[in-house]
Amino acid sequence: MSEPLLRTKGLTRRFGGLVAVSEVSLDLHLGEIHVVIGPNGAGKTTLTNLLSGDLPPTSGEVLFEGRNIAGQASDQISRLGIGRSYQKTNIFLPFTVFENCRLAAQSRAPHALRVFHEAGRYADINGRAEEAMAVAGLGHRARRVAATLSHGEQRQLEIAMCLATQPRLLLLDEPLAGMGPHESQRMVELIKSLTAEHAIMLIEHDMDAVFALASRLTVMVNGEVLESGTPEQVRSSPAVQLAYLGGEELLHD
Numbered sequence: 001m002s003e004p005l006l007r008t009k010g011l012t013r014r015f016g017g018l019v020a021v022s023e024v025s026l027d028l029h030l031g032e033i034h035v036v037i038g039p040n041g042a043g044k045t046t047l048t049n050l051l052s053g054d055l056p057p058t059s060g061e062v063l064f065e066g067r068n069i070a071g072q073a074s075d076q077i078s079r080l081g082i083g084r085s086y087q088k089t090n091i092f093l094p095f096t097v098f099e100n101c102r103l104a105a106q107s108r109a110p111h112a113l114r115v116f117h118e119a120g121r122y123a124d125i126n127g128r129a130e131e132a133m134a135v136a137g138l139g140h141r142a143r144r145v146a147a148t149l150s151h152g153e154q155r156q157l158e159i160a161m162c163l164a165t166q167p168r169l170l171l172l173d174e175p176l177a178g179m180g181p182h183e184s185q186r187m188v189e190l191i192k193s194l195t196a197e198h199a200i201m202l203i204e205h206d207m208d209a210v211f212a213l214a215s216r217l218t219v220m221v222n223g224e225v226l227e228s229g230t231p232e233q234v235r236s237s238p239a240v241q242l243a244y245l246g247g248e249e250l251l252h253d
């Protein structure tokens with residue numbers, strides 16, 4: 001198999017006496033969707049925060065394209081090519097879809113606040129925003145104010161804003177949360193369509209979506225990796241069966 005785009009080694013994050021992420025080592029490859037599941041409090045969001053630079057690790061390494069980026073700030077990590085969706089908190093509701101995407105594209109520029117200096121770069125940023133909207137299926141909504149979008153479209157906008165930063169690795173934290181079946185299906189198709197050019201790490205509770213999307217599946221419990229492998233390996237793991245017994249629908253066909 002090819003070299004991973006991102007690899008963590010012994011990644012650990014403590015909050016006082018609590019070890020929220022404990023010695024996590026995993027790989028993310030281009031073209032793969034690596035889904036991380038686990039019960040509430042398992043450490044999934046904290047792991048995402050460590051990869052996106054929203055939190056520094058207590059110890060361990062995050063190798064992106066072979067280089068250790070652990071502890072770098074989130075804006076630096078975004079410029080290196082790791083994009084993260086933030087469950088709508090990033091969206092400026094009074095702005096249009098296009099304006100939101102343009103702001104995201106600007107944030108990737110080296111001097112984000114000086115965008116009006118160069119007409120060429122301005123056009124470039126607009127182009128990136130337009131492409132991101134099109135890929136996320138929001139081209140026809142460009143002039144709509146974000147607050148007037150449906151819940152599902154706002155989640156698509158989150159993805160579009162992430163794409164506008166031109167990432168190679170996408171970190172998606174519960175992109176299907178709060179969606180009905182129709183919207184969920186559309187989001188599943190969108191995420192699938194992104195695999196050709198990205199590595200994706202996805203945190204998701206919707207087990208239908210998990211098994212529809214995962215090329216690799218990691219189960220976290222109490223900050224630790226309980227199991228990691230193909231979806232079939234994980235589904236048949238005795239440790240996973242035990243941890244989920246009587247719980248979520250992981251065991252159902």
Ligand SMILES: Nc1ncnc2c1ncn2[C@@H]1O[C@H](COP(=O)(O)OP(=O)(O)OP(=O)(O)O)[C@@H](O)[C@H]1O
Binds near residue numbers: 043
């Ligand atoms: N900033 C923080 N300060 C202290 N404890 C924290 C902090 N962030 C997370 N934790 C704790 O770390 C543990 C892991 O939390 P985390 O949010 O990463 O879990 P999760 O798997 O994402 O859960 P969920 O599915 O509910 O989002 C929990 O016990 C949580 O209370």
